[in-house]
Amino acid sequence: MDIELYRARWRKLQSYMRSRGLIWTALFTLRFSVLWMLKRLDRWIIAVEQRRFLIGGNTVASQYHTLGESKRWADRYNWSRGGNEWSNDVQSLRGLDPTAWENVIVNQTILKYIRPGSTVFEVGPGAGRWTKVLASLCSRVVVADVSEAALEACRNALRSFQNVEYFLVADALPDAIPDEGVDFVWSYDVFVHINPNDTARYLAYFARKLRAGGIGIIHHAGEYISDDDRSNGWRSYMTGKFFAHLVEENGMKVLDQNGDLPHKPGDVITVFTKGRGIIRKG
Ligand SMILES: C[S@@+](CC[C@H](N)C(=O)[O-])C[C@H]1O[C@@H](n2cnc3c(N)ncnc32)[C@H](O)[C@@H]1O
Known part of the structure; x- marks a missing residue:
């Protein structure tokens, strides 16, 4: 000091x-x-x-970045900018053009892994920044968010799509999706704010809901140059290794971990699959 x-x-x-x-x-x-x-x-x-890799009751990391805190924030958030404000962050954080960066994310994650005509589950759609791409590509999109305000913004942005279903996440995760009922799971700018305990809960849920060979693509927190850098952007206490461990503990397999694609240095996108047979595009 x-x-x-x-x-x-x-x-x-x-x-x-x-x-x-x-x-x-x-x-x-x-x-x-x-x-x-x-x-x-x-x-x-x-x-x-x-x-x-400790999770469970009384772990300290799980006292932070709770579902209740996210819900309080999202219910009060002004969703009128559609999430584009976060794409703009890539300019100051990585010196990249926001539109060009969004195209890279779509090409190297959504279009690379997600098969047209499939069923996809999105966690935390917000105002639907990525949901629009998913709804154009897939035959069924199921979205789940902790915030009714975010779901409302997403519904408004995707009025012209008939293939999107909306669920509010409370203490329990949506039960309406049958086990082995989804081909792909996608989430961007959400798990970066979810603590390890709740992340583990979601991964157990994905392991149940994904079909054999299904694929998950999750953007989450990783390791940062300093504690201040982690706090700046409210990143949870996750790491790439911790996330990979939780994937494998739930019987799934990591296909790729990428620290170059996310808009904030330190963040990670992990791609994983359930079972051996990978559902391929096309
Ligand atoms: C920063 S916004 C990102 C929205 C959107 N994915 C995007 O990239 O534009 C985070 C979103 O995740 C939701 N969220 C936060 N924690 C969640 C959780 N545990 N389960 C489901 N949604 C969550 C928030 O309500 C909000 O809509």
Whole structure:
């Protein structure tokens, strides 16, 4: 920390001592130190959880990036920009043209893996930035989101498509899809905000809902140059290795992990398949 910041803090404490007294200032300093220590402790525990692939009740990483927090954010979000505002981020984060980058994502993920005429399940469609592409390509698109506001924005954006079904995710994941009822799973800019415990829950669900040979394409959090860089964009405490471990723990197989395609350096797109026979395009 730079010396000027220490000086500014010391001046602030001196002014507190004068205006609020010694006891208040001492207790306030203690509180600040305890909170700082707790934050450090959380990071150390999370590093162990990531190394040992720990999930479940009381894991520290899963106290963050919860479904409730995402829902509160998305229900209040202004969806009128259609998600294009996030494509624009690629300009400042990677120096790429947003439209050209979107085309690369569509070509190297959706069009590369997803077979025309198939059934696809999308998690977190938001205002339908990618759903439009999926609905043009596939015969059936099932979308599930924690936010009714996001689903409403998606419904509005995809009014002209008759092949999209909408589900609200509450504590349970949508049961209306039969087991082995989908060919592909797709999600962009959603799992980057989902904690390891909820990610594991989704992967178990995908393992049930995908047909043998089906493919999942998921954009999720990875490793960042600093803690601040992870927080900037509210990235969960996932890593590429952790995600791959959860895929394999659910009896599926990783086909590819790509850190160059996502709009934010550090993020990862993992492609995985259920079973041996890969459903190929065409
Ligand atoms: C940043 S927006 C991205 C929307 C869209 N995928 C896009 O790329 O434009 C995140 C979306 O994921 C949804 N979401 C967040 N956590 C979720 C969860 N656990 N299950 C389903 N949807 C979730 C939010 O409600 C929101 O619609």
